[in-house]
Amino acid sequence: MSNLKVAVQKSGRLSEDSLKLFKECGIKFNNGAKKLKAQSSNFPIEFLFLRDDDIPGYVEDGIADIGIVGQNVQDEYQKEVDVVKHLGFSKCRLSLAVPREVDYSGIQYFEGKNLATSYPTILKNYLKDQGVNAEVHMISGSVEIAPGIGLAEGICDIVSSGSTLLSNGLKEVETVMKSEAVMVAYKQMSDDKKALLDQLIFRINSVLEGKNNKYVLLNAPNASLDRIIDLLPGMRSPTVLPLAQEGWSSIHSVINEDDFWGNIEKLREAGAEGILVVPIEKMIQ
Ligand SMILES: Nc1ncnc2c1ncn2[C@@H]1O[C@H](COP(=O)(O)OP(=O)(O)OP(=O)(O)O)[C@@H](O)[C@H]1O
Ligand SMILES: O=P(O)(O)OC[C@H]1O[C@H](OP(=O)(O)OP(=O)(O)O)[C@H](O)[C@@H]1O
Numbered sequence: 001m002s003n004l005k006v007a008v009q010k011s012g013r014l015s016e017d018s019l020k021l022f023k024e025c026g027i028k029f030n031n032g033a034k035k036l037k038a039q040s041s042n043f044p045i046e047f048l049f050l051r052d053d054d055i056p057g058y059v060e061d062g063i064a065d066i067g068i069v070g071q072n073v074q075d076e077y078q079k080e081v082d083v084v085k086h087l088g089f090s091k092c093r094l095s096l097a098v099p100r101e102v103d104y105s106g107i108q109y110f111e112g113k114n115l116a117t118s119y120p121t122i123l124k125n126y127l128k129d130q131g132v133n134a135e136v137h138m139i140s141g142s143v144e145i146a147p148g149i150g151l152a153e154g155i156c157d158i159v160s161s162g163s164t165l166l167s168n169g170l171k172e173v174e175t176v177m178k179s180e181a182v183m184v185a186y187k188q189m190s191d192d193k194k195a196l197l198d199q200l201i202f203r204i205n206s207v208l209e210g211k212n213n214k215y216v217l218l219n220a221p222n223a224s225l226d227r228i229i230d231l232l233p234g235m236r237s238p239t240v241l242p243l244a245q246e247g248w249s250s251i252h253s254v255i256n257e258d259d260f261w262g263n264i265e266k267l268r269e270a271g272a273e274g275i276l277v278v279p280i281e282k283m284i285q
């Protein structure tokens with residue numbers, strides 16, 4: 001029987017959320033300390049715990065059937081794999097930064113300058129598109145130290161909160177790309193494995209859809225029902241149940257979280273009260 005081999009980062013920024021996603025999909029496994037392989041007990045999946053930089057290559061060669069990496073790592077190594085799902089976690093950007101005191105006037109500032117990065121391919125392509133000639137030096141970590149030790153005049157590295165740049169006396173000046181975790185897949189997967197991947201993606205979609213939506217319960221006078229139903233159309237239509245108090249109903253529906261905040265004032269104006277918003281664990285349309 002087929003067993004889907006999944007490459008996930010051993011330890012780092014992607015590890016926890018990658019494993020959490022499989023657990024939320026109902027896939028059980030025991031990743032004891034220092035174990036570099038783990039078999040699920042209830043789904044034909046085997047986990048391989050690897051350095052994230054190696055994952056696209058393993059998936060290109062079919063050593064792993066699928067893997068989870070940052071879009072930035074996939075774009076840097078440009079391996080022949082299919083990006084099958086954007087996963088919505090490990091959101092960050094790859095940015096150019098310079099010492100805080102630099103009077104930055106625009107991308108031409110970098111003409112003829114030295115830049116340090118762990119993402120030389122992405123950076124060189126970006127500079128070429130911008131028509132800038134600069135010297136790109138590859139360093140594999142602690143990139144933010146480079147300007148302070150005279151190694152480079154600017155850097156291109158991952159930024160999320162910006163606190164690492166701030167602590168190292170740097171400021172972000174250009175966004176080169178936005179990134180999030182993606183699932184990549186081997187291009188020549190067997191039909192059996194493709195069927196397993198489809199099952200897995202179905203589960204992932206139901207988990208991600210659940211996270212993006214909320215279950216809303218509220219009370220409203222019957223005279224407001226039509227307006228409130230318009231504001232909360234739900235999956236097919238909302239559930240409307242009579243309250244014990246004459247002339248009032250309870251309305252249950254599902255709404256995208258952003259739409260909920262956008263509509264909250266309108267719901268209250270329409271007479272809604274006692275509004276409860278409840279998380280959804282899985283959602284299948
Ligand atoms: N501060 C951050 N916030 C959000 N996502 C991040 C952050 N830093 C990195 N990432 C994302 O997580 C991925 C892994 O980052 P991490 O720092 O764990 O990599 P690493 O040090 O290269 O790990 P490894 O030891 O596996 O090679 C990055 O490629 C990026 O997509
Ligand atoms: O904008 P911030 O929120 O400060 O995040 C950015 C930092 O996060 C990552 O490093 P990480 O902390 O994962 O350590 P690493 O250098 O060991 O990969 C990245 O390489 C940046 O240095």
Ligand SMILES: [Mg+2]
Pocket residue numbers: 051052053
């Ligand atoms: Mg790495």
